[in-house]
Amino acid sequence: MFTPQIHFLRCITRRLNAENRSRTDPLLLLSNPTDLRGLTLSETNVAHALLLKNRVLYSNIYAANNLIKAYSECSRTDYAFKLFDEIPIRNLVTWNLMILGCYKNSLFGDSWRIFCQMRNVGADMDEFTYGTVLSACGALQHVVRGVQVYGFVTKNGFFSNGYVRAGMIDLFSKCCKTEDALRVLYDVHCENVVCWNAVVSGAVKNKDNWVALEIFSQMCRHGSLIPNAFTFSSVLTACASVEELELGKSIHGRVIKVGSGVDVFVGTAIVDLYAKCGAMYDAIKQFKLMPMRNVVSWTAIISGFVQKACANPDMFGEALQIHCWILKIGLYLDPVVKASLINTYSKVGAISLSEIAFAETRDLKQVGIWANMISAFVQSEIYEKSIFLFQRMLKEGVTPDKFSVSSILSIIDRLTLGRQVHGYTLKVGLESEVSVGSSIFTMYSKCGNLEESLKAFEQVDRKDNVSWTSMISGFAEHGCPDKAVQLFREMGFENSILDEKILAAVLNACSALHSLKLGREIHGFALQYGFNERTIIDEALVNMYSKCGDLNSAMIVFHTMPFKGQFTWSSLISGLSQWGHIEEALQFFHEMLLSDISVDAFTISSVLGALAVSSKPEIGTQLHVYIVKIGLESEASVGSSLVMMYSKCGCIDDCGKVFRKIISPDLVCWTTMIASYAHNGKGLEALQLFDLMKKSGIEPDAVTFTGVLSACSHTGLVEEGYFHLNSMIRDYKIEPGQKHYACMVDLLGRAGKLEEAERFIVNMPIEPDTLVWETLLAACKVHGNREVGKLAAQKIMELQPNDAGAYVVRERCFLTFTFIVRSRKGCVFWCQAEFTWIERALKVGGHKVLQVTLQCPSGVDMDKASLRDRQ
Structure with a gap:
């Protein structure tokens, strides 16, 4: 049997x-x-x-x-x-086999239970025990439990074991805690490629692609670490995600060198890299060279062709053919197909057909169809329709997903609407999504509300590189570069979380702060950690050094750059112009034109600014002709710079002609033109232009009111001056500064109302500075008011006790001197006069004067002067 x-x-x-x-x-x-x-x-x-x-x-x-x-x-x-x-x-192997068996059969909770039981009975543990239970905690995404286990690991001396550390890294990676994974990696000197691969793979899965690439860069600098096929497939995926084609090509070269190209996963990653970066010829070539292909390989190459077709407006006919085929086989109602069809039509420039496809959708409960239509409107810059569709989506009872919310937040520039969308994300629990959280604080930053932006940023649990870069850039671009630098210092990063975009953002903050010392420190840091020859950092360095006045360093970085873009040229030219190197600025501008680099409004404005302070009006006229030729005359920034240049040259009529050519003059344009009229003695024209500006809907700022008050001063309009001073406080909530009060003092002084000017200064809500008193002093000199002048001079000396010039002005202008006059006839007589009117004293009694001796009052340290043969 x-x-x-x-x-x-x-x-x-x-x-x-x-x-x-x-x-x-x-x-x-x-x-x-x-x-x-x-x-x-x-x-x-x-x-x-x-x-x-x-x-x-x-x-x-x-x-x-x-x-x-x-x-x-x-x-x-x-x-x-x-x-x-x-x-x-039971021995140690028994326990380990049970923990491992539960883990392999996806009974992760049982693995943890057996581990706890093992702890309770006091059984010994080894690296396999800790490594397996850490993997179980990773699968359960129980960070707290994993940290407890790692505490036992550290206590029992297993923290340097590669298997254990790889398990802990994997746990943090699965829980989207890349920074914590990096800390484990850097706890001890590690030469285990598995640990490094775990960090790289985790960063890629968490979309921290720049972190993954930086870790790979560190691996390559580490002599004893040799990347394997798993490493290459991960970093190539990261390159594809951020579309870093050149870096991907260099990694491809390393793959060929070590012979890992035969691996099907590495080969697929290479094909995917070239396809996503639009290099379809290279993608096809690598696809054909693969000894073995799987379904992922075929999907990568097909997706590349589809991406290329969708991004090409010439593929409209093919899109229609596919649409007809979809109708024929009955897939038109499939929500996934419908969403793809909407997306395809928008990318080939047929947004109206995207709308038709959306309108023909029967099942509007599929959130993906709404998200694709909203995204299509946003990408086509049809913002009003995208917002309307989002509102309709809410009315239809469809809950937006993170993609539709992020799309809407990316276009909002009105604070009220932004707060409403933010409130809705809190209601439906989407604020924890990284993309949504980043979009929220970026929206607040774009609306100028940096306080709300920072609050939203702090509430993001998982901050990736894009989040940090966006927040630092937001502070730097909205007038708070000091906070940008502070945020950079508070990042709490490990070295590998940095990328060139973050460093470029903080360098731009240094530029705004004119902090050369900190900028040099960031430059040294970038060189130390291998961020050299990165275009985006080099551009930021040229900009920083130029704005901080270290033009030699700016030119050194500029000349070492393999490729110089428009921004780099503009930064250097602007820096040379700003620091008075007019000839060099014009020379670089000439070289820029010869290099076939397109000239933007910023560059032109920088050159015009240089010409405004130079004695080369003929070059300015030639540049104006070039501006007209390239069609930038109507640009607001260029127009205002032309107005300023012609104003400095005294060509006020040309200023008016240029101003009228500007299509949509902004506040700077209006202010520049008002100031030009004021400084060239056309105060009434300046005030009329100010009224036109207000009627156009543009609100003045403090600089505008300086020009307006100056116009009142040049025209002698005292009442109008008081009116505009009160208006800036009452109507526009602008607190006047020293320049505004100095303009009012100048206005009263020109009108001869010196005592009123003195009372005005005494009643100022802020403490007057030397500018205000010097303005009064100048008016007293003109009108010969000795008493008020003495007071003004005394105040200047109190504010600037070390200024010898103020003391001399006071003594020379307002102390009485005795002049002894000897005539040709031999008679001697004397008179008392003030030094300012010495020429008048020399003609006392109509006599020709042979000699004048100054008898200075006691205490006045002044050389005696002799004037001979003066009439």
């Missing part, structure tokens, strides 16, 4: 014959763990029965452990648990 036991014994016999073993003891098979691999469940049950029959199961722990492992490999952990509970004495 044939029984399973006989079949099992025959199997044992065949194995023993193959290995030249004794045929008399079948239990030898059970004493070797390799002999139980690949057994079926029935064969494992027979082995279990034999062990029980021979009464060696509970006395031979090695055989019992092999049986537990066999049950686990057959996915019968329930049998393994029964056997485990029956074993009287």
Whole structure:
């Protein structure tokens, strides 16, 4: 009779014959763990029965452990648990096999339970225990439990073990805690490529692609670490995600060098890189070279072709053909197909067909269709329709997903609407999504509300590089560069979280602060950590050095750049212009034109600014002709710079002609034109232009009112001056500064109302500075008011006690001197006069004067002067 036991014994016999073993003891098979691999469940049950029959199961722990492992490999952990509970004495291997068996069968909670039981009975643990339970915690995404286990690891001296650290890194990566994973990696010097791969892979999965690329860069600089196929497939995926084609090509070269290109996963990643970066010729070439292809490889190459077709407006006909084919085979109502069709039409420039496809959708409960239509409107810059569709989506009872919310937030520039959308994200719980959270604080930053932006940023649990860069850039671009630098210092980053975009953002903040010291520190940091020859950092360095006045360093970086874009040229030219190097600025501008680099409004404005302070009006006229030729005359920034240049030259009529050419003059344009009229003696025209500006809907700022008050001063309009001073406080909530009060003092002084000017200064809500008193002093000199002038001079000396000039002005202008006059006839007479009117004193009595001796009052340290043969 044939029984399973006989079949099992025959199997044992065949194995023993193959290995030249004794045929008399079948239990030898059970004493070797390799002999139980690949057994079926029935064969494992027979082995279990034999062990029980021979009464060696509970006395031979090695055989019992092999049986537990066999049950686990057959996915019968329930049998393994029964056997485990029956074993009287368990060793470390027993516990580890149970924890590992539960983990392999996705019973992660049971792995944790066995680990806790093991701790309670005081059993010894090794690196396999800790590594497996950490992997289980990672699968459960229980960070707290994982940290507890890692505490035991550190306490028991296993923290340097690669297997254990890889498990902890994997845990943090699965829980989207890349920074914590990096800390584990950097705890000790690590030469285990598995640990490094775990960080790289985790960063890619968490979309921290720049972190992954930086870790890979560190691996390459680490002499003993050799990347393998797993490493290459991860970093190539990162390059594809951020479309870093050049970096991807260099990694491809390394793959060829070490011979990892035959790996199907690496090959697929290479194809995907070239396809996503639009290099379809290279993608096809690499696809054909692959010795083996899987479905992912085919999908990558097909997706590349589809991406290229969708981005090409010439593929409109093909899109229609595919649409017809979809109708023919009956897939038109499929929501995924419909969403793709909407997206395709928008990318080929047929947004109206996207709307038709959306309108024909029957099932409008599919959020993906709404998200694609909203995204299509946003990408086509049809913002009003996108907002209307988002509102309609809410009315239809469809809950927006993170993609539709992020799309809407990206276009909002009105604070009220932005707050409403923010409130809705809080209501539906989308604020925890990284893309939504980043869009929220970017929206507040764009609306100029940096306080709300920072609050939203702090509430983002998982901040990626894009989040940090966006927040730092927001502070730098909206007038708070000091806060941008502070945020950079508070990042709490490990070295590898940095990328060139963050460094470029903080360098731009240094530019705004004119902090050369900090800028140099960032430059040194970038060089130290391998961020050299990165275009975006080089551009920021040229800009920083130029604005901070270190033009030599700016030109050194400029000349070492392999490719110089428009921004780099503009930054250097602007810096040279700003610091008075007019000739060099014009020379670089000439070289820029010869390099076929397109000239933008910023560059033109910089050159015009340089010409405004130079004595080269003919070059300014030539540049004006060039501006007209390239069509930038109507640009607001260029127009205002032309107005300023012509104003400095005194060509006020040309200023008016240029101003009238500007299509949409902004506040700077209006202010520049008002100031030009004021400084060139056309105060009434300036005030009329100010009224036109207000009627156009543009509100003035403090600089505008300086020009307006100056116009009132040049025209002698005292009442109008008071009116505009009060208006800036009452109507526009602008607190006047020293320049505004100085203009009013100048206005009163020109009108001869010196005592009123003195009272005005005394009643100022802020403490007057030297500018205000010097303005009054100048008016007193003109009108000969000695008493008020003495007061003004005294105030200047109090504010600037070390200024000898103020003391001399006071003594020379307002102290009385005795002039002894000797005439040709020999008569001697004297008179008292003030030094300012010395020429008048020289003609006392109509006599020709031979000599004048200054008899200075006591205490006045002034050389005596002789004037000979003066009329």
